[in-house]
Amino acid sequence: MAEFVLRKLPGAEVQGVVSTTPDTAVVFAPTVVKTPAIVVIVVWLWRLVVGLGRAVWRHPVVCALAGGTAALVVLLGWRDALVVWGGLVCAVSSWAGLWPEAGMRWLVWPALSWWRWVWVYRRKWRSVVAVAGLVRVVRGRGYAPDLVRVVSDRWVDRVTVRMLDGQDDTEYAERSPGLAHGFGAVNCRVSSLRPGWVTLTFPRRDALVRVVPARPFPRRPDVATVDVGMDERGRPYRLKVHGTHVLIAGATGAGKGSWLWSVVRGLLPAAGEGLVELWALDPKLMELSFGLELFDRYAGTPEDCAELLEAAVAVMQERAGRYAGVRRSHEPSTQDPFILVIVDEVAFLTAYQRDRDLKVRIMAALATLTTQGRAVGVGVLAALQDPRKDVLSIRNLFPDRIALRLDEAEQVDMVLGDGARDRGALADQIPRDPSDPSVGAGVAYVRLENAPEPVRVRAAYVSDADIRQMVLRYSVVSEAV
Numbered sequence: 069m070a071e072f073v074l075r076k077l078p079g080a081e082v083q084g085v086v087s088t089t090p091d092t093a094v095v096f097a098p099t100v101v102k103t104p105a106i107v108v109i110v111v112w113l114w115r116l117v118v119g120l121g122r123a124v125w126r127h128p129v130v131c132a133l134a135g136g137t138a139a140l141v142v143l144l145g146w147r148d149a150l151v152v153w154g155g156l157v158c159a160v161s162s163w164a165g166l167w168p169e170a171g172m173r174w175l176v177w178p179a180l181s182w183w184r185w186v187w188v189y190r191r192k193w194r195s196v197v198a199v200a201g202l203v204r205v206v207r208g209r210g211y212a213p214d215l216v217r218v219v220s221d222r223w224v225d226r227v228t229v230r231m232l233d234g235q236d237d238t239e240y241a242e243r244s245p246g247l248a249h250g251f252g253a254v255n256c257r258v259s260s261l262r263p264g265w266v267t268l269t270f271p272r273r274d275a276l277v278r279v280v281p282a283r284p285f286p287r288r289p290d291v292a293t294v295d296v297g298m299d300e301r302g303r304p305y306r307l308k309v310h311g312t313h314v315l316i317a318g319a320t321g322a323g324k325g326s327w328l329w330s331v332v333r334g335l336l337p338a339a340g341e342g343l344v345e346l347w348a349l350d351p352k353l354m355e356l357s358f359g360l361e362l363f364d365r366y367a368g369t370p371e372d373c374a375e376l377l378e379a380a381v382a383v384m385q386e387r388a389g390r391y392a393g394v395r396r397s398h399e400p401s402t403q404d405p406f407i408l409v410i411v412d413e414v415a416f417l418t419a420y421q422r423d424r425d426l427k428v429r430i431m432a433a434l435a436t437l438t439t440q441g442r443a444v445g446v447g448v449l450a451a452l453q454d455p456r457k458d459v460l461s462i463r464n465l466f467p468d469r470i471a472l473r474l475d476e477a478e479q480v481d482m483v484l485g486d487g488a489r490d491r492g493a494l495a496d497q498i499p500r501d502p503s504d505p506s507v508g509a510g511v512a513y514v515r516l517e518n519a520p521e522p523v524r525v526r527a528a529y530v531s532d533a534d535i536r537q538m539v540l541r542y543s544v545v546s547e548a549v
């Protein structure tokens with residue numbers, strides 16, 4: 069029975085790790101059974117074959133190199149083998165020099181991944197997971213999760229792990245600080261894309277330290293997603309705006325403006341073609357008014373904002389009536405453009421609004437838009453400064469959420485949803501420097517509706533000069549509410 073249970077557990081048995089669990093403190097000596105030598109030899113040979121097969125499967129390049137070298141030495145002798153090797157190294161270096169991107173992709177990153185696998189993860193794996201509490205002891209034998217793969221690039225290590233049967237990714241999320249410290253990383257983020265497997269992301273260098281300049285205007289109008297900045301692997305990050313609603317929360321000076329303006333910038337070519345309409349609500353009168361001419365409709369006072377939201381609801385209902393029974397989703401067109409309602413500091417219209425009637429109207433319109441608008445091409449992009457005030461009542465209306473720097477750790481889950489901070493969304497630890505507002509500004513954790521794991525992204529900084537250039541290029545005659 070014991071053997072059956074143990075065989076069902078995936079993962080390697082822990083050896084050489086001092087166990088601190090009380091149930092293993094007393095070990096009873098088992099009955100000694102004499103095994104015939106031939107059985108022992110067969111078992112060891114079988115283990116050797118399995119080990120070799122696994123090594124070839126996991127490290128095909130290293131094994132091919134080792135096997136090829138051995139074959140060359142046997143066939144040509146070590147001098148000629150050395151000459152062949154020298155020629156190969158020269159050829160590969162010239163190729164990598166001529167095509168550096170391909171060289172990095174096929175040579176440098178795989179070599180780095182292998183090195184990190186051997187030197188950092190494989191070497192420390194069992195002791196770190198044991199101390200972090202991820203090892204299970206079954207009838208006196210310890211089992212550790214399997215370290216399967218390490219993929220490294222310039223910025224992060226992505227470690228694929230086969231969990232033990234019965235474990236789930238929330239357990240890894242809870243232990244992520246210990247894993248990060250154990251492997252010498254500043255952070256560890258946990259995601260699970262298929263049952264039984266978990267991916268641990270350990271950032272090595274921060275791609276997001278430097279300010280990301282405003283993204284170039286898209287060559288072709290794109291409504292579905294917008295290039296808003298850079299992710300932590302140094303790749304452009306595209307935010308979905310059509311078919312969703314997005315909430316952006318961050319403390320004062322966290323850089324909410326750069327997210328709003330990056331979205332506006334990315335949609336301008338489509339707006340120029342009549343496929344998008346940008347409706348702005350700017351109750352603070354300080355942010356969106358700077359690019360007033362870019363918006364099809366603009367409202368500043370709370371009364372105007374309520375009217376604009378109700379106008380959006382009217383468009384939504386008119387479309388819903390037309391689409392009913394004809395189609396189930398919205399395709400942006402000049403007849404029915406995608407309408408993006410952008411709200412800067414939504415709490416001014418809700419939590420801080422003293423006029424009760426107005427507040428009720430605004431909340432009702434917001435709730436209607438966010439619950440029914442996406443299928444008919446009306447989206448809401450709202451920014452919020454203080455997540456404590458109002459977020460719990462409106463947070464759930466937004467499928468996609470972005471947390472910039474927040475003042476307190478508890479606010480992270482308030483914005484992104486339960487468990488987000490455990491999964492590595494450390495929005496309360498995004499750095500800030502009072503003497504340099506650009507430090508950490510625009511850096512955020514994004515949690516999308518269909519992906520529970522947060523992604524760290526820095527929005528491009530759209531400066532005043534960039535906004536002036538946008539106005540010069542894409543002004544529309546803005547309609548009063």
Ligand SMILES: Nc1ncnc2c1ncn2[C@@H]1O[C@H](COP(=O)(O)OP(=O)(O)OP(=O)(O)O)[C@@H](O)[C@H]1O
Binds near residue numbers: 321526530
């Ligand atoms: N993406 C960014 N990259 C670098 N610096 C940025 C970025 N976004 C903003 N900043 C810097 O941070 C400052 C504050 O940004 P911003 O006004 O957008 O913050 P905010 O979150 O909107 O603050 P508030 O809620 O007080 O309006 C800017 O003046 C700019 O210097």
